[in-house]
Amino acid sequence: MSTKVRYINQDHIIDRQHQSEQEFLTRLADAKPTFEQPQVEVNPYLINPLCALVLFRTETEVAPTVTVCGKRNEREDISHSFPAATKHLLPVLGLYENFTNKVVISLPDGRSTTIDITTGPLPEEVCRCLNIHTSADYLGTNIMFLTPAGKNLPTGYDYRGDIRWLLTENTMFDIKRVANGNIITGSSRFCHMPYNATGLIELNLLGKIYKEYRLPGNYHHDHFEMEDGNLLALTQDFSRDTVEDMCVLLDRNTGEILKSWDYRDVLPMDVGGSGSQDAHDWFHNNAVWYDKKTNSIVLSGRHQDGVISIDYDSGALNWILGDPEGWPQEMVDKYFFTPVGDLANFDWQYEQHACVVCPDGDIMMFDNGQYRAKNKENYIKNRENFSRGVRYRIDTEKMEIEQIWQYGKERGQDFFSPYICNVEYYDEGHYMIHSGGIGFENGYASDSLGAFLDMKTPGVELRSVTVEEKDGVVLYELETEGNFYRAEKLPLYHDGANLELGAGKLLGSLEVTEEFDTEPEAEEVMELPESWHNVFIEEDVDRFVFHGRFERGSLVMLCLENKGESHRYFINTAAVWSLAMCSGAFLEKDDRDIKIHVSKRGLSGVFQAKLIINDKKFQTGVSIICQ
Amino acid sequence: MITEITQQEYEQIDHLQPMLVEFYSKTCGPCKMLSFVLKDISKKQPDFPIYIIDFDENRELKEQLGVKGFPTMLFFKDGAEVSRLEGLKQKPAIIKEIEAIA
Incomplete structure (x- = not known):
């Protein structure tokens, strides 16, 4: 029997980048x-x-x-x-x-x-362009930036489909250019399964990270820059039993949370459920938009098939856009819209993403259409389904809704993405529709989400298709390998400072990781765990990540101990199945491979990391330093 | 006091007493952890009855009680289920439920 524990302690990327900057500035001064x-x-x-x-x-x-x-x-x-x-x-x-x-x-x-x-060759996991139809005149010097939905990488494609920008860090979810010309996207630092990273990062297109905004409830899916530069960011409170049901306002300079909105205050959690809803992820908030005209926040909740508007100041519910089936009648009467206009072509959206408020108040979104019904008996199979971009006109006085544009329905399963995706409004009649979560098995739309599909399996194909149309004419279509969460068209350069020197900042804070108050009876042995457990500890400035492989049903606990203190973290080895997997970046091939993150917040001192596996407590030989 | 029981034994216990009934599985890590949590609680409240039932071997009973997974803790008082906790919980959450029925 061989035993082994791997350990790495690496500076935060912000510190490594600062060191690199100091080195080339020294060369500049010398040479x-x-x-x-x-x-x-x-x-x-x-x-x-x-x-x-x-x-x-x-x-x-x-x-x-x-x-x-x-x-x-x-x-x-x-x-x-x-x-x-x-x-x-x-x-x-x-x-x-x-x-x-x-x-x-x-x-x-x-x-x-x-x-x-x-330049050298790019990493193997890069997703290549398969087809592109556009012109140099149409795309100009813009690049189509796609953000990953799995272990692929954030990638930018030019008008020929050549890759002209790539990050080798698996940053996630939304990507937006903010007023100062930088971009903001999700960090790549793992915190909580299935896809919660430490927070947001603000960087330039060289890849220099100016700020990481850490959040105790982590960041997921989407953010929005307010006029004053502060950020709305989607998050949650890990101390309770539900997720993806909170939004916070972050101070752009300090990372401090200035305000928060809790959707549990305004929505019942057990009604109007989509096909993917469960009690834990009851709302699944995947998009946020601030509408200045109405001083409201518009939020997409995939697992209630609904887009909601809440008042910015009070958090009170304004309206719900979605199929009213399954909601209490008093809520239907008060908050839901009645379709008008061309009802023959009207469809509600289901399990939608990326709500956008147009300048005239219309609501656009990517209607994934997963299940395309409320009642199980009416669920539509993926191979018979469609996804689309859709624009609705809403009258909040009469509480009426009219569908005024759609793209994608006519393409059926070939454009069907059961998860992720977005739309962009450029101008009247000029839109982007990004169907980034297409997955086929043996030529038909798969019943699984792309994140769960292995591209190396025969018959499996993952695709991302991004379309732009103007006045009904398609002027751009990009088809790539892999699944991509969102698309964003941007020029590489902007008129502001494309590079600012100086050390990046780590703002905000992570959570105090929940400890377990009971220690199981286990005999302490002066041995490392068997190599099969593949124990690996990655230490960082503000947290560490423990990786290990355990048979299902094992009792596993990570312990941090020194002479005066003991901290215990339970590791769940039970199978966990997620009905939403908007980024598979943290998924492991072997589902017995488990990782947990432990924040150093609240810990002080040097601790020996030990590992309980069933009835034995093993040594790891690793000391964790918490300053 | 913690007692392991079967479906037959469950039918014979005093259902009017306040009690905790836990469904567990031998193949479940959280259940193993919960057994230590319940032991700790029982040490502090030795008179409070805690019954543990093997989920896999008492399928009729778990269906009768609407138990869908493991671990699941049911809290009874006066013959009726007052509350339930699903999944591994820490001592304060369980003690809170016990105090509500004891």
Whole structure:
């Protein structure tokens, strides 16, 4: 019998990026690169292999322009001009993979320097473009950013479907550009199954993380930037028995929670359930939008087939958009809409995602359509179902609703995504519809969510299809391998600061991880657990993650002990089945592989990590340092 | 006091007394943990009856009582179920339910 415990203690990516930045700034100071012979740093912030930084100094203030030359012709060039300066740190974004890229730095006086920047091949798990139909004129210098729904990576595709941006960190859920030009998305640091990461990260497109906003209830699915820069973020309270039913307002500077909304205050939890509802994940909030005109928050609840509006100040329920079947009559009378207009083509949405409030107050969303009924007897099989983007016009005085646009119904199961996805409103008649959760088994829409399907299994295909239409004409369609949570079209550069120097910040706080007050009887042995258990401990600045493999039904407990204290964390080895799996990033192939996160918040000192497996308490040889 | 019982024995116990009935499975990690929690509680409240029943071997009874999974704790008083807890719980949550019926 062999025994083994693996352990790694790694600085937070923010600290590693700061160290990298200090190193290239030192090289800049030492080497004194010139315009003619600039310093080039490929992947300066460690997580974007398709970018570089060009550094040099000039004697007078000049405004340089960076051009990443297209592979084929100059119409494919990506250019950006930077403000005048003497010290230049120019982000080079949109490099081609595994290619010697020609990058031209030019000055207003006509001088230019051409440099070659060679990139390597991308990781194997990258999802490739399979088909793309659009034009360089339509997409321009925009890139279609797709965020992963599994172990794939956040990826940006150009008008030819070439990958021009990639993060090697599995950041998750929504991705949005905020007013200062940065992007905000979910962190990749695991906290709680099935897909809760520590919080949100704000970064530039080089991959430099300026801030991580940690949340005690973690972050999931979606966020929204308010006019003052503060953030609405979806979260939960892990100390209670339900999830995905809270929203908070975060202070953008401090990460402090300024306000919170609890949907349990305004909605019954046991009515109007969708096919995926259970008591634990009764609402499954997957989208948030703030509507300034009505000072309200609009929220999508997949597991009640409903989009709701609540008052920003009071949290009171304004209305519910969805099929009223199964709701108490008094709530139907007060909060639900009655369809009007072309009723022959009207459909309610089911298990929807990504609600959007249009400028005129219309509500758009991605209607996944999973089950497409309230009553079990009327559930529609996936292979006979459809997904679509849909726009509803609502009259909150008359409580009437009219369906005024849809796209996707006509494509049937080929466009069907039982989970994830989004829509975007660009202008009247100009929309994006992203069906990112398509899964086929032997040519038919699978009955399983994509996150549970293995692309390597014969007959299994995962697809993501992103469409843009204008006035009813499809001008863009991208089909990729894999499933992608959301799509967001953005230019690589923006008019603000594309790079700011300095150390990133870790804001907010994680939860105090719940301890178990009873210790089972177990004989302490001076041995490590067997190698088969595959015990691995990853320590980070503010938490650690324990990984192990255990037979179902084993009694397992992680203990942190020192002379004065003992902290116990129960590890559940029972099978847990989730009816929603919007990101499979944390799923393990072997369902006996289990991981738990323990926050260091509330702990102080140095602790020996020990492991109870059934009737024995094993050593791990690992000390956890909690400052 | 913790007593393991079968369906037949369940039918013979005094149903008017306040009591806790727990359904467990030998194949369940949380159930194993809960057995230690209940032992601790029983040490502090030795007179309070706790009956444990094997879920897999007493299927008729678990269906009769509407027990869908394990571990499940049912709290009875005056012959009627007053509350139930599903899944592994810590001592304070269980003691709260016991105090409500004792």
